[in-house]
Amino acid sequence: MKVIFKRTLEETLKISSIIIVIAASALGGYILARNSGYSTVPAFQYYLNGILIRQHVVVFFLVNGAVLMTIVSSISSGLIAGEVHDGTLRILITKPNSRSTILMAKILGMITGCSILMFLGLTVLYISELVFGNFDGNIVKGLLHYLPAYIIYGYIVMFFFSSLGVLLSCVAKRKVIALLPLLVIVIMILGLPIIVRITMELSGNGGMASKVYAVDMNYHFGSMFRWCCDLFGGIHGTSNQLDITSILMNAFSTMTIDMDLTRSDSSSSLTVANDVIPAIYILIVYLLLICINYVSSFIIIRKKNV
């Protein structure tokens, strides 16, 4: 169903979306490149790890985070509900195409468009880092090494939000009704749990907050992000460097260990992957949710009264 695919692709690649992606990614790259913050010349690996961890955070929160999640949510929630509200779906479904074909063409158009936006975002991020960072070749190579991990994670984000958005869009009569729950989820991944965690940490109840793993979507996505990075060598760094990922993504945790093993003069703790729920289990559950959402959408659209 080329014509619906093409129209959905065009709607996804609106100039406003492209500008937002470019601006946000360029800003992310600029912040990364400008914020080295070393007073002495660090060792190569330490330096690279520091930049990489900040790059991971920028990708997790900005490029494949707030920007990608919001764009996918906005487009997927309007896929059917937008046409229902505008009244155009009534004509669309009276043309000789099955409803499943129409929905499939729309989903493919959206995924293709969002993929282009994701690649654009990551490309601009790297270009911005290179332009503003003046990194040497080995650092650039190290930074680029994780690009496939970001792409895989981007697709997890894209499929999760699009599947939920499409499902809500098939049920709701207005785009905004379908969009609101998705925006709440974005906040649940990128904002609220972190605020709760920091607040509880400051009040001395940090251990309690990090134990609510089943509903901590920030932890779920943080773990999946770490899993993607693990496929390409993992996230490395000193405890200090990894602290930011512990606080912002809950992907790492600190465990007390024999000082001889840590070989640290100042601490008897080690920062390790936070695998209370193994990342692969989380991934499987989310993939199942994605499948359920898409299958439900097709079932609903086939029986929907328009």
Next chain:
Amino acid sequence: MSEYCIELNNVTKTFGKFTAVDNVNIKLEPGKVYGFVGPNGAGKSTTMAIIMGTLFPTKGNGKVFGHPLASPEALKVLGYSPEFTSFYSDMNCIEYLYYMATLAGLSSDEAIKRTNELLDQFDLKQHANRRVAKFSTGMKKKVSLAQAMIHRPKVLLLDEPTANLDPTSRQEILDTVRKMVEEEHLTVLISSHVLTELETIINHVIMIDHGHIILDAPIHEAQEKFKQGILMVDTSNNDQLLSELNGRYEYTLEEGNIRFATVEMEQLKKDIVSIVFNSQLTLNMLKEEVLSLDSLYKQIMEGEKSDEGNIQKNA
């Protein structure tokens, strides 16, 4: 293959506790133009939406040329212009029709050709590059008709094509429909409130009220009834007049007057005059009325007793 192009069998559609269409049976024969009439909320649009597959019946089923309702095969032969067509706000007329054509399965070249044909046919060429959403109501109706015709359907469903239009635009739309029907030999189901307009183009009339089909008859059969004379008579002795007419004419009594309904109006008048003259009666009133489709519609809808003839009444 069924002899009917559209069949609805015992179709019921409910919305919660409200029954919009109740056990409806409709059979449309190819090549005929059907008028689908009824008051607001009678179930016309719901029935059309069920045929088009935008609504699914709660009970019953239907077929379009033997294909299940809402199947791509059924939609291929159907063209639909809803009462209120919504257009994409970012598309101009030519883009919209091209989009509809490609949606309907036409190749790019065919779509361009067909779009241009319809722009000519509906006199929209000079507005081709304007946004459809900003068109006047009359022009939007034309675009809506054009998109319904874009894939050369065999059956056309037009829901209130003349609603909210001024008389000139109404006539223009009806002339276009008439022309299309003649040129393309279409089966058409057209709904409207304005029966006098429909009378000129339909072969068959289907009346619906409160979700029930209350009249389903060929127009010639109905017109015989509609055009039969109604004669209101009052004499000094109505009983004697009726007795001498000896039951040859159908009649009812209305406020002391005799209301005859007959197709043999001339003979009835002669008989009455002859009886009045021979029996020395005084003729107080002799008033002829012609029952139009519009008046019949009103009578049926208002639940008044209408003349029974060979009109099938399914209520």
